[in-house]
Amino acid sequence: xxxxxxxxxxxxxxxxxxxxxxxxxxxxxxxxxxxxxxxxxxxxxxxxxxxxxxxxxxxxxxxxxxxxxxxxxxxxxxxxxxxxxxxxxxxxxxxxxxxxxxxxxxxxxxxxxxxxxx
Amino acid sequence: xxxxxxxxxxxxxxxxxxxxxxxxxxxxxxxxxxxxxxxxxxxxxxxxxxxxxxxxxxxxxxxxxxxxxxxxxxxxxxxxxxxxxxxxxxxxxxxxxxxxxxxxxxxxxxxxxxx
Numbered sequence: 001x002x003x004x005x006x007x008x009x010x011x012x013x014x015x016x017x018x019x020x021x022x023x024x025x026x027x028x029x030x031x032x033x034x035x036x037x038x039x040x041x042x043x044x045x046x047x048x049x050x051x052x053x054x055x056x057x058x059x060x061x062x063x064x065x066x067x068x069x070x071x072x073x074x075x076x077x078x079x080x081x082x083x084x085x086x087x088x089x090x091x092x093x094x095x096x097x098x099x100x101x102x103x104x105x106x107x108x109x110x111x112x113x114x115x116x117x118x
Numbered sequence: 119x120x121x122x123x124x125x126x127x128x129x130x131x132x133x134x135x136x137x138x139x140x141x142x143x144x145x146x147x148x149x150x151x152x153x154x155x156x157x158x159x160x161x162x163x164x165x166x167x168x169x170x171x172x173x174x175x176x177x178x179x180x181x182x183x184x185x186x187x188x189x190x191x192x193x194x195x196x197x198x199x200x201x202x203x204x205x206x207x208x209x210x211x212x213x214x215x216x217x218x219x220x221x222x223x224x225x226x227x228x229x230x231x232x233x
């Protein structure tokens with residue numbers, strides 16, 4: 001099992017450019033998440049998908065959109081990148097249920113995407 | 119809403135010495151508590167979690183944590199650290215409801231184990 005995979009590993013964008021970060025999991029998990037990690041701030045939730053077919057905003061959704069393409073895949077799109085979006089982005093998944101994510105769940109993280117916006 | 123405080127941003131410690139990483143949380147409801155570890159250039163992985171029952175929780179790699187409801191704390195301990203324990207450690211809290219925005223990570227503590 002590969003677990004949670006993310007592409008690309010590194011990306012440099014110019015202000016205003018767009019890009020999509022891809023995430024896939026092979027653990028048959030119901031719930032998937034996108035976080036950003038900034039120094040001294042821990043991880044902050046951008047969007048999550050509690051189950052296939054649903055997406056919800058997290059703590060810091062502005063400037064991002066997501067798509068739960070199917071049960072395996074959850075993508076994050078930056079429509080017009082800004083320097084404030086320079087960060088490390090992590091995708092995660094958890095078992096959840098068909099009805100939604102659970103607070104007791106262990107989350108499994110991908111290796112991250114390091115994004116720089118100039 | 120829940121929040122997590124990790125007072126120590128960096129903790130240097132010599133190899134084979136004990137270590138305690140502190141975590142305090144605030145919540146108006148019952149909570150579940152987690153410690154995750156992030157090794158350099160990797161994603162996070164679960165060390166241990168408290169859901170209910172015994173307040174002393176044992177995790178991987180010899181780590182343990184104790185839930186103290188009265189002090190709203192969940193400190194992580196290891197009696198003897200190794201160089202390989204050098205990493206960033208995140209405390210996290212979630213609530214009893216469906217996920218929502220209830221899962222919150224602390225800012226992290228960087229543990230540096232010195233030879």
